[in-house]
Amino acid sequence: MKFLSIAIKDLREILRDRRGFFFILLFPMLLIVVFGFAFGGSGGNTPHNLAVINYDQGFVLNNQSVNFGNNLTQTLENAKYSNSNVSLFNVSQPSESNADQQLKQEKIDAELIIPQNFSQATVSLINNTILETTNPLTASSSNTPNITSTLIIRGDTGSMDFGTTQGILVGLLSQYKNGIVISTQNSIRGTPGAQPTEYLSSTVEPIAGTANFTTFDYQAPGLIVFAIILLATTIAISFTREIERGTLARLRLSKMRGFDLLFGGMIPWSLIVVAQVVILLIVAIAIGFNWQGGINSILLAILVGVIGGIASISLAMIIASFAKNDRQAANLGTLIAVPVSFLAGAFFQLPQASIGTFMGQSFQIYDILPWTHTIDALRTVLTYGGGWNDISYQVGLSVLLTIILFIIGVALFSRTSLRAES
Amino acid sequence: MDYIIIAQNITKDFDGFKAVDGLSLQVKKGEVFGFLGPNGAGKTTFINIMVGLLKPTSGKILINGADVQEIDKELIGICPQELVLWDHLTCKESLKLMGDMYEVPKKLLKSRVDKLLKDLLLTDKADTVVTKLSGGMKRRLNLALALVHEPEIVVLDEPSEGLDPQSRRVLWNYIKSLRDDEGKTVILTTHLMDEADKLSDRVAIIDHGKLIRLDTTENLKKEIGEGDVVEMKLSKPQMNMKVIESLKSIQQIISVLEVDGVINLRAMDAVGKLPQIMDKVESTGVQISDLSVRQNTLEDVFIELTGSSLRE
Numbered sequence: 065m066k067f068l069s070i071a072i073k074d075l076r077e078i079l080r081d082r083r084g085f086f087f088i089l090l091f092p093m094l095l096i097v098v099f100g101f102a103f104g105g106s107g108g109n110t111p112h113n114l115a116v117i118n119y120d121q122g123f124v125l126n127n128q129s130v131n132f133g134n135n136l137t138q139t140l141e142n143a144k145y146s147n148s149n150v151s152l153f154n155v156s157q158p159s160e161s162n163a164d165q166q167l168k169q170e171k172i173d174a175e176l177i178i179p180q181n182f183s184q185a186t187v188s189l190i191n192n193t194i195l196e197t198t199n200p201l202t203a204s205s206s207n208t209p210n211i212t213s214t215l216i217i218r219g220d221t222g223s224m225d226f227g228t229t230q231g232i233l234v235g236l237l238s239q240y241k242n243g244i245v246i247s248t249q250n251s252i253r254g255t256p257g258a259q260p261t262e263y264l265s266s267t268v269e270p271i272a273g274t275a276n277f278t279t280f281d282y283q284a285p286g287l288i289v290f291a292i293i294l295l296a297t298t299i300a301i302s303f304t305r306e307i308e309r310g311t312l313a314r315l316r317l318s319k320m321r322g323f324d325l326l327f328g329g330m331i332p333w334s335l336i337v338v339a340q341v342v343i344l345l346i347v348a349i350a351i352g353f354n355w356q357g358g359i360n361s362i363l364l365a366i367l368v369g370v371i372g373g374i375a376s377i378s379l380a381m382i383i384a385s386f387a388k389n390d391r392q393a394a395n396l397g398t399l400i401a402v403p404v405s406f407l408a409g410a411f412f413q414l415p416q417a418s419i420g421t422f423m424g425q426s427f428q429i430y431d432i433l434p435w436t437h438t439i440d441a442l443r444t445v446l447t448y449g450g451g452w453n454d455i456s457y458q459v460g461l462s463v464l465l466t467i468i469l470f471i472i473g474v475a476l477f478s479r480t481s482l483r484a485e486s
Numbered sequence: 487m488d489y490i491i492i493a494q495n496i497t498k499d500f501d502g503f504k505a506v507d508g509l510s511l512q513v514k515k516g517e518v519f520g521f522l523g524p525n526g527a528g529k530t531t532f533i534n535i536m537v538g539l540l541k542p543t544s545g546k547i548l549i550n551g552a553d554v555q556e557i558d559k560e561l562i563g564i565c566p567q568e569l570v571l572w573d574h575l576t577c578k579e580s581l582k583l584m585g586d587m588y589e590v591p592k593k594l595l596k597s598r599v600d601k602l603l604k605d606l607l608l609t610d611k612a613d614t615v616v617t618k619l620s621g622g623m624k625r626r627l628n629l630a631l632a633l634v635h636e637p638e639i640v641v642l643d644e645p646s647e648g649l650d651p652q653s654r655r656v657l658w659n660y661i662k663s664l665r666d667d668e669g670k671t672v673i674l675t676t677h678l679m680d681e682a683d684k685l686s687d688r689v690a691i692i693d694h695g696k697l698i699r700l701d702t703t704e705n706l707k708k709e710i711g712e713g714d715v716v717e718m719k720l721s722k723p724q725m726n727m728k729v730i731e732s733l734k735s736i737q738q739i740i741s742v743l744e745v746d747g748v749i750n751l752r753a754m755d756a757v758g759k760l761p762q763i764m765d766k767v768e769s770t771g772v773q774i775s776d777l778s779v780r781q782n783t784l785e786d787v788f789i790e791l792t793g794s795s796l797r798e
Contacts, residue, residue, distance in 0.1 A: 069586035073575065080574035080615065310570035313539055314631065318587035319559050 066320055070328025077302070078332055088298055088336060092291030093347050099287055100351035103279040112229040114153040115163035115175040116140065123183035125190075132186040133178040139240060140176070152232055167219060168426065170416070173229040174219035185213030186244060193248040221444045221458075224413045227282040230448055231354060284348040285442035286410035288365075289435055291340050292372045293405045297397025299333055299380035304393040307384070307481050322478055330377055337373030338366050345446065356449030364445045364452060368459060372438035375466040379404075381473030385480045408435035425457065434465035490515040490639060490671050491536065496545035498531055498695075505531040506542070507695035513673065518665050520686030520703075521675040522784065528695035529675040530567055533643050536673070537564050549639070560588055563637035565629045567644040567675075571616045577603060577627050578612045581634050588635035595634070602630040605663075607656060622653030629657065633664075640664055641673045646681055654681075661685055679785040691788060699787075706787045713740050714756035716763065718749040719776035732766045752782070 078085055120133025143152040158166065163175040188211040217233055219226035306312040315325065345365065349355050357364070383400060387393035405411065407430045417429040430436050441458035444450035491513035498506040506528045513519045521529045534540035536547050538554040547554040549561060572580055578599060585595035603609045606626040611619060619627065625648065632640060642661065646654050662685065664670045676682050682689050683703050690700040699706065720726060726744050733742045733751060736759060740752040753759055756779050767774055 066587055066589070069583055073572065073579070073583050076579065077572060077574045310566055310568055311572055314564075314566070314570050314584070315587060317537060317539065317559060317562070317564060318584065318635075319589055320587045 066324040067328035067331075070315075070320070070324050071331035074302075074329055075332035075335065078336065084298065088291075088295065089340065089343060092287065092294070092340065092344055095290070096284065096287050096344055096347050097351055099283050100280050100348065100353070103283055111151045111154045112174070112225065112232065113156070113172040114140065114229060114233070115156050115158050115166060115172045116178065117160045117163055117175060118157065118178045119180045120178050120182040121180050121184075123187050125187050130183055130187075132183040136178060136182070136237075136240060140236070143236060152236070153229075164218075170220075170223070170225075173223070173225040174217055174233065176233060177216040177218065179213050179215070181211060182213045182215070185211040189241070189244060190248050193245050221440050221448065221450075221454075224279065224282040227443065227447055228279075231281060231356075234356065234449070278352070278354075280348075280352065281354045281447050282413075282443070283411060284345075284353045285365075285446050286408075286439050287348070288341055288344045288369065289372055289408065289439045289442060290405045290410040291344060292337055292369060292376055292438070293379075293401050293408065293410070293435055295333065295336065295340075295373065296376040296379040296383060297394060297401050299329075299377055300383035300387065300393040300397045301390045303329075303380060303384035303477070303481075304387050304390045308389050312481060322474070326381075326474060326477075330374060333377055334370050334373050337369045337376075341366050341369040353446075355446055357445050360451070361445040361449065364455065365442055368438055368441045368445070368455065368462070371459065371462050371466055372435055375434040375438070375462070375469055378466065378469040378473035381477040382469075385473075385476035404433060404435065408433045409439050410435070422461075423457065431461070432465065434462045434469060437462035437465070488515045489513060490550060491673075492548040493532075493536065494546045494548070496532065496535055496542045496547065498528075498535060498540070499543045504695050506535065509545075509692070509695065509697050511690055511697060511700055513671060514688075515671055516665065516669050517687040518661065518672040518674060518685050520682040520689040521673070521692060522677070522679070522682045522686075522689050522788065523675075523692040524677055527677075527693045529692060530643055531695075532692070533564070533641055533673070533675055537562050537641055560635050561637055562639045562641060563632035563635060564641040565632040565643065565645055567647060569624050569628050571624060571627060571631070573617045574615055576613045576615050577608050577619070577623075577630075580616065580627065581630060584631050585634045590635055598634055598636065602633060605660060606630050621648055622650055625649055625653065626657065629660070636668075637670070639671045639673065643675050644677070645674070646676065646678055658685060679783050679788065683784045689784065703784060706784060707782055713752050713754045713782055715780050715782055716749075716751040716753070716756045716760070717776075717778050717780070718751070718763075718767070718774055719747070720749070720767070721773040721775045723747050725770060725772045729767055729770050729772060732770055733763065736762050736766065 078088075116137045118133040118137055120131055122129055122131035122133070124130075137155065137157070140153050141151070141155045144150060145152060156172070160175075160177065163172065166172045167175060215237060217230045219230060221227075306315075312325075342362065345353075345355070345362065355361075379400065380397070383393055383397050387396050407414070409430065414428070414430055418426050419429050420427050422431075428436075437458040441455040441462065444455050444458070448454075489512040493509060493511050496506050496509045497504065509528075509532060521532070523529050531540065535542045536554065538547075538557075549557045572583070575583065581599045581602060582595060585599065590598065600609075603612050606629065608623060608626055608630065611623055616624060616627070625645070629642070629645060632642075645657055645661070649657065658681070661672055661674070664672055665687075672685075674682070674685060686703055688700065688702050689706060691698045691706075720729060726747070726749055730742050730744060730749060733739065733749070736753075738754055738759070740754070742749065742751040744750070751763070760779070764774070
């Protein structure tokens with residue numbers, strides 16, 4: 065278990081080099097705070113282009129045919145920013161295929177697909193609410209069916225506009241559902257202001273909190289990944305220092321294998337990535353990041369972050385193969401890490417630059433960087449509250465690209481630093 | 487003869503510069519073998535080739551009859567010229583790390599670490615991080631790291647570099663004990679004459695990558711004669727020749743000559759002859775402004791063989 069000894073050694077060195085350790089965490093934290101203050105308030109009061117595809121087949125309630133899908137569409141059309149006359153959405157109703165096309169062409173920001181059973185599910189929600197309100201004891205044993213209806217918000221998770229649009233939509237849909245429950249309860253209890261026969265108010269009021277989604281919510285996951293990419297410089301410096309000071313030569317003279325050095329080195333840096341993801345997420349939330357996921361999203365974010373971290377370790381090996389000393393590693397690392405961060409979309413959305421399709425999805429030139437997918441996946445889980453299914457493609461691609469980068473890194477580093485010099 | 491290391495016609499070229507030039511030698515098992523030469527003579531390059539860190543341009547190194555690239559890594563321990571330490575690890579952590587790298591069993595490692603710390607006077611600093619150690623302590627830890635796996639061959643590259651006299655004495659005693667008590671073969675490179683003289687059983691004098699002479703220190707010193715050396719500086723250097731003529735009349739003087747304005751007198755029991763020497767000088771009406779008596783050293787051998795003194 066020589067790799068464990070190497071891991072412990074590296075971890076001790078990282079933690080005891082307080083100046084370096086604080087730089088690893090403090091710099092990204094400062095960056096997040098700066099971005100949070102700079103972009104935390106900016107969402108803009110402009111309507112977002114939303115395509116609604118309504119498959120709802122309606123339902124008969126109290127001999128009255130209702131279509132909650134239409135009602136929701138109307139609600140979306142009428143929704144306005146808080147204290148403003150500006151509409152939240154420019155709603156269009158194309159076919160699903162047209163909407164997908166428009167999404168690819170960035171003509172719309174998102175599409176909302178209302179399923180066939182939406183009204184049925186809404187009525188089920190109303191019935192259950194009635195039962196729970198009138199007879200809470202028997203509610204749990206009643207035969208009223210629970211019908212689940214899933215609304216789909218579709219869009220490019222790498223798009224800042226999609227981020228803003230879905231953020232507003234998620235909040236609005238939640239209020240829409242709560243509105244149904246509350247108005248049902250009020251109608252039964254005779255609360256003043258309730259409308260006994262209408263389960264859904266057609267009056268749309270300004271929806272509080274819809275302006276909460278800001279540019280910063282889009283940027284925060286990108287900044288976490290920026291910190292992870294920046295680690296490549298720090299790791300390259302530590303590799304180069306090990307070479308420059310002769311400690312690597314000392315280790316090479318022992319029974320240590322390349323695997324022990326590389327795998328052992330990977331463990332502490334992965335732990336640093338875990339710490340970075342958690343700490344930076346806490347800082348981001350503290351200054352206003354609208355975190356959508358639960359504990360599960362943190363675990364997914366850690367997994368995604370560690371994959372990104374291994375990609376950074378691979379990049380560090382490549383940098384260390386070309387740098388002759390730690391100063392060169394620092395310069396070369398910065399020269400590579402910063403543009404790579406921009407290219408991966410850590411700060412701003414990148415323009416379309418498609419080079420083909422991969423597994424049915426459009427493949428952009430910057431998709432060859434593993435961190436592009438790290439950022440997308442992190443955004444999906446932290447900003448959009450997505451689960452494993454939503455990020456499996458991004459994680460898969462990220463793993464594949466990281467493996468390729470790792471092989472290149474190991475080959476270069478072994479050739480220059482792990483064999484006897486000739 | 488039981489040779490543990492055999493170097494066969496080793497050459498190393500660095501972009502046309504021959505750092506090692508056709509060097510062949512054999513090292514006996516259980517001896518302290520000194521490499522003596524000025525800085526830049528090719529000692530460290532040869533050492534790196536000998537332990538397998540550097541591939542020679544041509545030639546072969548055999549350790550116990552096997553190619554150096556194929557030997558068991560436990561066989562050699564190297565203490566490099568520079569301090570090769572992990573700044574943020576303590577002495578104990580550093581030693582345990584290297585022990586783990588050589589797969590030393592845990593229980594054995596603990597006792598070895600404790601012994602090394604004790605032998606090299608580092609027990610009090612066992613839990614001190616390297617950055618907080620003095621230069622001498624760092625150097626001793628540098629040596630301990632080469633020994634934690636108890637190698638059969640210990641390579642010490644300029645071990646006394648930058649050491650204070652006290653630390654140097656500790657180190658020298660320890661190197662002697664490696665040979666005398668533990669039967670290890672010690673390869674020592676140095677540009678310090680007294681170090682090579684006091685520690686080595688045999689010395690290889692190398693310069694410009696070539697082996698100039700290889701023999702025991704005694705034999706090498708005998709080559710240029712025995713005895714002590716008295717060096718004198720006169721208040722009137724123009725009188726040097728007259729004084730030299732006068733000194734030649736003293737019995738049992740081996741040689742007396744002028745080297746760079748200084749009178750250099752070689753004689754058996756020079757200290758006992760000092761009163762006669764002083765009388766002769768004063769009889770010529772000159773005063774001695776500086777006088778020193780020293781033993782014949784390897785430096786004299788080196789000057790004799792290379793025609794120059796050691797470059798620092």
